[in-house]
Amino acid sequence: MDSSGSIGIFDSGYGGLTIFNKIQEALPVYNYVYLGDNARAPYGTRSFEVVYRFTRQAVVRLFEEGCQLVILACNTASAKALRTIQQKDLPILAPSRRVLGVIRPTVEVIDGISRTKHVGVLGTNGTISSDSYSIEIHHLFPHITVTGEACPMWVPLVENNEYDSPGADYFVKQHIDHILSVDPAIDTLILGCTHYPLLMPKIKKFLPPSITLFSQGERVADSLSDYLLRHPEIDERLTKQSGRRFLTTESVDKFAETASIFLSQPIEVEQITLG
Numbered sequence: 001m002d003s004s005g006s007i008g009i010f011d012s013g014y015g016g017l018t019i020f021n022k023i024q025e026a027l028p029v030y031n032y033v034y035l036g037d038n039a040r041a042p043y044g045t046r047s048f049e050v051v052y053r054f055t056r057q058a059v060v061r062l063f064e065e066g067c068q069l070v071i072l073a074c075n076t077a078s079a080k081a082l083r084t085i086q087q088k089d090l091p092i093l094a095p096s097r098r099v100l101g102v103i104r105p106t107v108e109v110i111d112g113i114s115r116t117k118h119v120g121v122l123g124t125n126g127t128i129s130s131d132s133y134s135i136e137i138h139h140l141f142p143h144i145t146v147t148g149e150a151c152p153m154w155v156p157l158v159e160n161n162e163y164d165s166p167g168a169d170y171f172v173k174q175h176i177d178h179i180l181s182v183d184p185a186i187d188t189l190i191l192g193c194t195h196y197p198l199l200m201p202k203i204k205k206f207l208p209p210s211i212t213l214f215s216q217g218e219r220v221a222d223s224l225s226d227y228l229l230r231h232p233e234i235d236e237r238l239t240k241q242s243g244r245r246f247l248t249t250e251s252v253d254k255f256a257e258t259a260s261i262f263l264s265q266p267i268e269v270e271q272i273t274l275g
Contacts, residue, residue, distance in 0.1 A: 003066040005237055006031040006239060007032050007071065009032060010073060011074040012077065014159060014195070014258055017259060018262060031243035032243070032244050033247065035058055036255065043076040044076050044123075044126040045126060046076075048080045055077040055080075069234060072099065075103060077101070082100075082101040100224070102194070105216070105223035106216050109219060110188065114187055116186070117145060118145045119144055119145070119146050122151050122190065124192075134148065153171040158196075168202055191213065194216065200213060247271075248271055251271065
């Protein structure tokens with residue numbers, strides 16, 4: 001597949017495939033290049049400087065592959081690197097190209113979902129410590145109370161295919177109970193990590209039915225669709241041949257095997273090096 005004119009989708013690992021799935025369902029005619037930096041995952045415990053450097057390398061590579069638009073389908077990268085890349089790097093690297101994240105589209109609709117105006121965010125250590133969700137939500141909706149909960153074991157549960165195991169119950173219940181004890185008025189929980197949708201059955205098991213569980217995939221897809229309608233100059237540069245490429249910094253066999261947890265179809269994978 002010729003990648004020129006593609007939409008790039010980047011994640012530190014596999015979780016971004018949940019975003020990719022929803023985007024390709026909503027916008028199937030476009031060409032996509034998915035890049036997973038699996039060899040250096042997870043990003044959730046890394047510093048701002050390291051996450052920024054790794055994410056910038058991935059964006060540059062996707063630009064080199066011909067991508068005109070890149071989605072950071074990783075909450076940690078969106079929290080720690082997006083703004084710097086948009087403001088500092090894009091004007092120099094590629095002024096006509098765009099890099100978008102997954103936090104802003106999620107935040108934009110949260111006021112219409114929450115009734116109590118008390119919202120919880122479940123995420124990696126990096127996403128929660130960055131306070132990005134609180135900052136973005138309070139920028140748009142200062143009346144909303146936001147409580148974050150770092151769930152460091154949830155990503156390993158998913159990537160080791162243990163997300164549906166009995167052992168996962170302990171780690172899921174632990175964090176659900178804790179965040180609801182911190183703020184019992186929470187009526188909406190944001191899954192602030194792209195891995196977490198695979199844990200939704202477990203989370204719902206320990207969640208009161210009155211609480212809304214908000215997953216990002218469909219919202220990000222809707223936001224991208226709206227973005228392309230509002231920016232026809234970007235859309236015109238995108239190739240529409242329904243092509244798909246998958247790149248990984250780890251072994252192709254491991255990526256293909258683990259990606260099967262997230263995708264319903266077999267894929268061909270190419271190994272690359274970043275940095």
